[in-house]
Amino acid sequence: MLALIPLLASRTLLNRWIMANLSKPADDNSSKQSHPDANINLTVTDGKNDWMDKGFTLIVYVFATVTVFVLFWMSWVIFEKAYPAIIKFGWKFLWSQNWDVPNLVFGALPYIYGTFLSSAIAIILAVPVGLAVALVTSEDFLPEWLRSTVAFAIELVAAIPSVIIGLWGIFVFIPFIEPFEKWLAKTFYWIPLFHTQEPSGSNLLTAGIILAIMILPTMAAISRDVLLATPPELRSGALALGSTRWETIFLVLLPAGFSGIVGATMLALGRALGETMAVTMVIGNSSVISLSLLDPAYSIPAVLANEFAEAENVLHVGSLTYLALILFALTLIVNIGAVFLVQAFGSHQKE
């Protein structure tokens, strides 16, 4: 609907311009030596056309400015609403473990810990599997149609809403992985990482695995693009020198695409840090820090999802927004680094 209006307007204007200019007599009676085309004025001087063009250019610049402004506006609003908590707690907020809503004492450490650890588990699991998928869908192990189908299927996971993956996690995945976790807790009880008596399914490890499933498409798709962008001469050169396929991959292709793959990892990490719904539903929501992976934990997005709606006290809202500011800063740094890396890889390949 919106597109039709300028189309109709411009069509009318164009028609009018054509009628006005083509109905002028081609030859002029003034001089026989002057070139017949000398009198045709190609400059757009028709008032309305020119105004439309100038107005359109203005709108385009304004809208582009608004888009850029959204990011800065967001940063400002979050900082402003977190300010009461920032001046009350300062940097202490980052390593204090106390989150006491009735007494208005807030500390971010349990949430930062949970966020970092669940993302770390996710990255450790997702990077090798993502690289494997990227290699299978970019090298010619499989016929072309199968390659793109597998790539599309993996990308489809990224499109599934996070709350549905959380639902699947609770009703299908946790019953599946609980026996394994109980076995881990029994067999490796002496390792602090698995030092839990009776793990319920909702803990850091489960959240990390589900996060890995969710960030895998990002890792696989971008790594695939990186691998497809490496020049074919590298591959044929390595094969000509007598390396097997996997020697080519490990000694030539992966080092050549290294910066791009690191960029892909950082983008995946950024996604893992900010993931809310699936994590909230499976992480157990306990703000007690514990070294064991099989104990329930909490993450920044999870506590925001659970407590923000009912928070009324200005300091409570401020502390929650302070947490959001920390998360925002973290994802900003990771994403800026990732964009630089992937863009630098792209421009490097073009040389």
Next chain:
Amino acid sequence: MSSFQQSKAPEDSAAELFTPLPIKRLLFNSGMTALAFALTGLALIPLLSILWEILRRGMSSIRLNMFVKSVIDDGFGNAILGTLVMVGIASLLSIPLGVVTGIFLAEFGRGTKIVNFVRFVTMILTGVPSIIAGVFAYGVIVLSAKGFSAVAGGFALAVIMLPIIVLTTEETLKLIPNDQRLASAALGATRFQTIFRVIVAAAIPGITTGVLLAVARAAGETAPLLFTALFSLDWSQDLFSPTASMSVLIFNLYNDPSPERNRLIWTASIILLTLVVAINLSSRFLTQKRIKS
């Protein structure tokens, strides 16, 4: 006979040409191929499991009157309406802004610093977690209006949809061959006429695809709606009161012991999943058709 031709026996030359690889290298090669395929299979299992389980549990739960009743009466009509309304508000805000910014990125100087800066900021915006967009909408609208509303939810969803629309519009416009722009300029069209009559008109399928993908993403978002639109068990009176949505319904009711509410969440999941998969599949086909032609 040149001096290069040595008098070697044919069997020796053949042996040189067909030396088999050392067994270690062969094993490494085959082993890694097997590992790669195993990991890829592992990666595909969750997708198949999710689709299968949601379909299985949801199919048996669908009741037709769910679509017209509100949550109080064991239906999710108000949630569907809420999602439609909030995605509608978000589209109204983000589609004009996004398409025009995409036009800016593609048509107003492609390598210039300003365009690169705007594209960089948009790529950063893509990576902002959706819950941060919710906090943003909370700070801007909920605190000023002193209440949760569908408008706040729509605003948060718009922030999420915007960068997707900008980037897909830019990609689509870049695919249009430059000859069309030159021919249009040669015929005397202004930049505005060229862009709208020629370029955007040719790019409409791609832009629609981008918009649909953004809509699919927004329809499934839960986190930003949790504290902007909140939830409502009954039909909302207007745009300025708490509104239910499909995604928040699933989140709020998954713990609910009553079997009717349980049916609701599985049916809602099927609807959301079908919507998202259908849009992604069709956008895939549209893109492939465009590339082929």
